[in-house]
């Protein structure tokens with residue numbers, strides 16, 4: 001079993017370039033199924049989740065040509081719809097959450113699709129109702145095969161309609177948009193999610209010939225077209241990686257430059273890190289973070305304790321709350337972290353407490369962090385990463401802690417962070433991959 005062994009407590013220094021956005025890549029790569037023409041997609045991150053989706057498309061019959069390290073040409077000319085019935089599909093399709101987004105394009109183009117209950121992080125209940133309610137509204141028949149945990153949808157012709165989404169689901173919106181672009185007539189989606197991932201998807205679909213308006217808002221209008229053509233698309237830098245690197249710099253007192261961040265697409269993310277007291281400047285399109293001995297958490301105007309909570313875009317992404325939490329453990333001041341979306345994403349704080357952090361887990365959704373102002377450093381320990389963002393938070397904690405830490409279950413981290421060990425080493429981190437079993441196994 002692979003684990004990271006880290007000797008922490010040393011400041012890092014240098015430049016780091018964020019990978020292409022994971023959650024955008026999963027949408028964009030699914031969308032190649034909407035056309036028989038070639039699609040050239042670049043800045044694709046080389047991470048487990050994305051590679052698994054690409055493999056899945058290959059198994060469905062999409063021709064895949066990797067033309068350089070991060071650029072692929074996809075051509076979905078001959079799709080093998082019968083692959084849905086195979087045992088291999090049951091295994092591959094269910095192993096990542098992003099695979100759910102092949103359903104919308106397949107339904108739109110071939111009139112049917114199926115998907116095993118998808119994987120992804122165990123961070124609480126993650127229902128998919130929004131996706132299937134949307135498909136049903138467009139006229140598809142939905143059957144859930146409870147015995148095999150299989151979702152099936154089919155439709156002879158999808159028809160445009162008004163959809164009030166029951167929640168602003170990110171992957172749900174992407175799926176319904178991809179189904180609606182080839183539906184007959186006009187579809188209006190209200191309470192749509194509008195993360196940059198979705199804005200990028202919609203812009204790409206329009207370049208393919210779709211007619212989507214309202215991009216960037218929670219009201220999308222889609223005028224269905226008969227067919228879509230090929231195009232090229234480049235992924236934005238991963239905003240969650242960028243936030244993770246800002247947190248890493250602050251926690252480890254490092255001077256870091258995060259390159260080519262597309263600052264204008266980061267929404268409220270930089271503001272939240274500023275409110276934690278972290279200093280940085282924008283140099284061109286790079287974020288420069290000077291080495292900081294201390295950073296002080298802001299309070300609300302009335303002097304009360306700051307709360308950082310997640311909400312759908314343009315609110316603060318839930319995927320960065322674990323990072324904010326870990327960074328706060330070494331800040332001066334206190335903060336309440338309120339994770340509204342997922343009920344099991346804060347449970348990793350027991351590991352931070354073992355490392356010496358002062359945190360009160362108030363309930364599954366809220367944790368109060370009492371910052372140590374770097375007076376008491378965290379201590380290295382052995383731990384297991386429960387999910388992707390907790391994993392990176394623990395990695396940041398370990399890099400800042402004195403002594404040795406071992407992090408198990410690093411597959412979780414690697415499903416979303418490209419070549420993380422080599423990139424951290426290049427900044428001077430003492431991290432290596434070891435093959436050890438967690439204690440008690």
Ligand SMILES: CC(=O)N[C@H]1[C@@H](OP(=O)(O)OP(=O)(O)OC[C@H]2O[C@@H](n3ccc(=O)[nH]c3=O)[C@H](O)[C@@H]2O)O[C@H](CO)[C@@H](O)[C@@H]1O
Nearest residue numbers: 023026098125126127167168169170171172312318319341
């Ligand atoms: C592959 C991918 O893109 N994954 C992202 C996507 O997952 P995903 O698309 O699966 O997440 P959803 O947007 O569907 O929402 C996730 C959870 O949040 C709850 N919810 C959602 C919307 C809302 O307004 N209120 C609310 O409570 C839902 O009930 C659900 O349980 O979006 C999540 C929310 O940004 C991110 O954490 C995931 O990294």
Ligand SMILES: C=C(OP(=O)(O)O)C(=O)O
Nearest residue numbers: 097098120121319388389
């Ligand atoms: C929860 C996440 O991913 P997924 O939706 O793929 O589980 C994430 O990227 O933080």
